[in-house]
Amino acid sequence: MKTDDLIRGLVADQATRERLPGSALAPWFFGGLLVSFAIFLAVLGFRPDFFQALATVRFVLKPVEMLLFAGAAGWLAVRLATPGAALRPPLGLLLAAVALLVAAVLGELLAVPASAWVPRLVGSSAGVCVAAVPLLAAPLLAATLLALRHGAPLRPALAGAVAGLFSAAAAAALYALHCRDDSPLFVATWYTFAAALTAAAGAALGRKMLRW
Amino acid sequence: MRAANAGDAAAYDRCLRSIAGVLRARVRRSGLAAADTEDIVQEVLLAVHLKRHTWDETRPFGPWLQAIARHKVIDAMRRRGGRTDLPLDDLADVLPAPEAEPAARGFEVERALQKLSAAERAAVEAITVDGAGIAETAQKLGTSPGAVRVALHRGLRRLARLAEAADEDFRGGAEAPAARAKGGHERR
Incomplete structure (x- = not known):
């Protein structure tokens, strides 16, 4: 085909514009969230002492931290799918999320005696956490990757990994409502591990799904 | 722009x-x-x-x-x-x-055209190679202008994907066998 002919076709298609990854993300993500929440209710459910727990700092801090991570990573993922977009603002927010988690860990180390550190870190439900967070994240990751396909990620694997982090953080905010291990030591260890697994899956999927 | x-x-x-x-x-x-x-x-x-x-x-x-x-x-x-x-x-x-x-002229897009659905291919060919307008194409194909627009856009999107998949195939076949595993699927 002659390039002139192709250009004629492109000009004729001028009126049709794709959606931006950011605006595509909202409906996809909402759909994914419904699925994740259904899985949450069916398999996990709220912890029995949910309302009493709401009065403790440690418990409330978990979803807050995770939502901060989700906001930063979601923002970064959308920026990564937009060539030339500035990455500094979302990276700054991501750094703030890390700082909050580190501060919570330091606070815990000061608040409880050294003998309690290891039991609190090991917790009582590490296995459930590491399995549940990626499970709840799966529908969200699928939705996020589908939305990012509307963009033009120059580094598909990296964009996929950040999409994985975003999905895992949102899933962890949900899982935190079930989880009875509230120590920041537990959160920083096992939530992070579960998020790393999800990010690795996101990188592998992104490498394939986000090519263009 | x-x-x-x-x-x-x-x-x-x-x-x-x-x-x-x-x-x-x-x-x-x-x-x-x-x-x-x-x-x-x-x-x-x-x-x-x-x-x-x-x-x-x-x-x-x-x-x-x-x-x-x-x-x-x-x-x-x-x-x-x-x-x-x-x-x-x-x-x-x-x-x-x-x-x-x-x-x-290029040949890749032409090759990829053969893999489009009949409706997509008809719309893309009429507008690119034959130089017809949207309305004219709709009349010729017996559909609505809206259907032609949709077929054209989908066709172009698919052409781009096929070209990208061709990149994958080549890398898999001739250079890095490891790349084969990650290429190939999804677009088949």
């Missing part, structure tokens, strides 16, 4: 032609055959077209275009054994200097 995004068809046509001209000159300098050069130019044009919504109009167009072009050109050049260090950095600076259209 700004005028093109506002719906000015003539401006969009000029913009795409300028990009094609500059890109063609750059790619040809690397010593590729004219048909291969044209394939690469067409692949970039498809990408610019399908991803143009990701350009934020409050930012300069040059860096965006450069990022898109580099992303597409590097893979395509590697596949054809050409240089991958083309100077693409000042694409937009020379944009107002278009080059005359050469006689060369």
Whole structure:
């Protein structure tokens, strides 16, 4: 085909514009969230002492931290799918999320005696956490990757990994409502591990799904 | 491009032609055959077209275009054994200097056309090769202009994907067997 002919076709298609990854993300993500929440209710459910727990700092801090991570990573993922977009603002927010988690860990180390550190870190439900967070994240990751396909990620694997982090953080905010291990030591260890697994899956999927 | 995004068809046509001209000159300098050069130019044009919504109009167009072009050109050049260090950095600076259209044609898009659905292929061929308008094409195919628009857009999107998949195939077959595992699926 002659390039002139192709250009004629492109000009004729001028009126049709794709959606931006950011605006595509909202409906996809909402759909994914419904699925994740259904899985949450069916398999996990709220912890029995949910309302009493709401009065403790440690418990409330978990979803807050995770939502901060989700906001930063979601923002970064959308920026990564937009060539030339500035990455500094979302990276700054991501750094703030890390700082909050580190501060919570330091606070815990000061608040409880050294003998309690290891039991609190090991917790009582590490296995459930590491399995549940990626499970709840799966529908969200699928939705996020589908939305990012509307963009033009120059580094598909990296964009996929950040999409994985975003999905895992949102899933962890949900899982935190079930989880009875509230120590920041537990959160920083096992939530992070579960998020790393999800990010690795996101990188592998992104490498394939986000090519263009 | 700004005028093109506002719906000015003539401006969009000029913009795409300028990009094609500059890109063609750059790619040809690397010593590729004219048909291969044209394939690469067409692949970039498809990408610019399908991803143009990701350009934020409050930012300069040059860096965006450069990022898109580099992303597409590097893979395509590697596949054809050409240089991958083309100077693409000042694409937009020379944009107002278009080059005359050469006689060369590309073959990749033509090959990919054969894999489209009948409706998509009919719409794309009528508008590109035959040079028909949307309304005229709708009349010829016995459908509505809206259906032609949809078929055209889907067809173009699929052409871009097929070109990208061809990149994968080549890398898998001739260079890195490991790449085969990650290529191939999804677009089949």
